[in-house]
Amino acid sequence: MAKAETCFHCALPIPANCDIRVDIGGETRPVCCPGCKAVATLIRDAGFERYYDSRERPEPGAVRPAQDAGEWQVFDREDMLAAFATRDDNAAAATVYVGGMYCAACSWLIDASLKKLPGIASADINPVTHRLRVEWDTESIGLGRILATLADLGYKPQPLAPDSTERPERAEQRTALKRLLVASLGMMQAMMFAVGLYSGEFQGIDADMERFLRLVSFFVTTPVVFYSARPFFAGAIRGLRARRPGMDVPVSIAIGGAYVASVYSTFTNGPAVWYDSVTMFVFFLTVARYLEMRARHRSVDRSAALASLLPNTATRLDGDTRTQVPVTQLAAGDIAMVRAGESFPADGSITAGRTSVDESMLTGESKPQQKSEGDAVVAGSVNLDGVVEMRVDVTGTDTTLGTIGRLSERARYARPAFVQLADRVASYIVVAILVLAAAVATSWYLIDPERAFVITLSVLVVTCPCALALATPTAFAAAGSRLSDLHLLVTNGNAIETLSRATHIVFDKTGTLTRGMPEVVATVTHDPDLSEQDCLQIAAALEVASTHPIARAFTRHESAITATGIEIRVGAGVEGVIDGRRWKLGNAAFVPGAAPAPPDDSATPVFLGTDGRVAATFTIADTLREDAGKTLKQLKKMGFSVSVVSGDGAAPVAQAAASLDIDDARSSCTPDDKLARISALQQQGEVVVMVGDGINDAPVLAGADVSIAPSHAASLAQSSADVLMLGDSLQPIVTLMHSARRTMRIVRQNLAWAIVYNVSAVPLAAAGFVPPWLAAIGMSTSSLVVVLNALRLSRIR
């Protein structure tokens, strides 16, 4: 194990002083915590070791074992089944959103594990949308067992209500694929017969055979025009109705005109047919549309991402009776009980109990908030240590969480000024093409009416903005697929263009520049009999039952010791008995003899005490990523201004900014402050890139010109982001910036070539030197040049 150690199962870095190992595939592998060890052992014992051989490099933390298993039995109940599944006697079916899966090996593992269970009729998992469609026999197995199986493997299952399935996208994808196939087969056939017809022109051909070949071409072209090209006609009609004609208008005129003229010619023995040009034209355009659609579907599904923050079920109190209900059945005025470690199911206020709450996903504040009777709580925040009862005020999409979701959605739709500009320019070009074609048609009608149609058709085909239309999407598609090999997912087509113009990069602090998980950064023992290792082991044993974020800093160290009689003191710490001695772990007020440290936002002191004195002091802090400094230096060298906005307190932000040499750092920002800061920068003419990971960053991410989220980011932040970084490093940002600039260079070359081609070909076509078949070949050659040039991008390093 000479390499830098990361967990064999979840790929997170292994904390110092941690030595947990597991035997997989005949080798001893290091893992980062007892949970990962349990999952790895489970996978091995089930005979699925091959999962580790064929999976891609995992996103660190993606397959972290679940904190709370055991909540799943409730899904076996009839009313739960009614809420999440459709059923037909004993056969039931449900759709489950599987959080944490990231590659084909994951879907294999899930598939194989489910098929080992009795009574599973089918399990279809889509690794792109992360949705599992499972059908089972209610006599032999319940939904709870299925979900528990997924949770045991380290995934985060989330049953979806039957109406929120993926139908529209899947239908669109399937139809597009069929249209593409019809167009490509039709094109090949039409080309083949066209070769016959053209050689006939030169060598002579039977009149009967010519008629026959034309008729056959008519049969293969008709489905291409009426099926594959339908979206172009529909788009043209839409564009004309909206008085904003797009590329679809001249495309439709060329396709429709050439087709109708060819049909007329076929049945009246006219001089020529243009079926080959029609099918080739439709095929190239359909390919471009298909590639564009694939890229669009990559973006993350927002509704499921939002829902995955809420718990699946809530405990409703009706007087003294407790009922587990699906969270969708909670209504305003209900009283719900929330245990430690659960998330709040709705917005409301606490009616009984006291606890601390982790609202970091919503506010960016990394420290837990103390809440007691009367305090407001928001859906999605996590109840850390006490049991509380809450009155439900607002549920579902009206909650703060839902509002943030809507806010980021709106910001996302309000943005693309660049796209609107492109559309406006396109409609001018379209009008210009139509005017030109009309002028050519009229002039030739006066000069030589017989040739007027053929020449007008050539002009329409030659001016086909095909290379122009392919210039950008092919370059983006090539860059996008190369970047995804480099663990960068581009989910928004415009992102690359904007990135190449970016001037200012704004970073969030917690979870972006820092790791976002508290770690033990220093251990001081005050007892000569105890080593640092001993103290960490005792602390880990005491914290084993706690869900507090600080506890996680300790529980990543495996402990051979067990503590008994552990009691969690809300807002103070934990205590328990080890070998007959009573130990306390917590803040200065809780551990007797501890000297209160001066308040310091950037690090939290935690004291370990026994027998009325302090045995050790731990310092817990969120540490900077190792490559943060190097990355920022490289970005500055490339000419970007860099600043930090954070919801965190002043001290930790200032400290991070100082060690990273950033002048412009703002602390204690609400999402509104962050958005305002970004708008201010944009008004100064800066093109702003935002890098952030929290839910609270979601509106900001959507408001920035381009946004980047690390893969461990909250789902909502991911869905608002234009680019997702997989992997636990900031270095990809530098690659991203370089390749964005390079991509735009290629796009400019492509556009220049397309324009030069069109400008030089149009006069020739208008002068009647270009027959339609040559126009079609010229058009495809120019498209080919553009595509090949774009493919150079797949060699980015």
Place this chain on the structure above:
Amino acid sequence: MSILYLLIPLALILLAGAVWAFFWAVGNGQFDDLDTPAVRVIMDDDERPPDDETR
């Protein structure tokens, strides 16, 4: 060359058959997930028969 009057319609019938088969496959979900099957074929290579639960 008159054989073409037979062969070309024959080719068109085959073409129609191919399109039909492809449409059926798309409708059956064969093209919905293009990533997993590529890996599955390698992984399932040494799968035991389902009744052998001893491993």
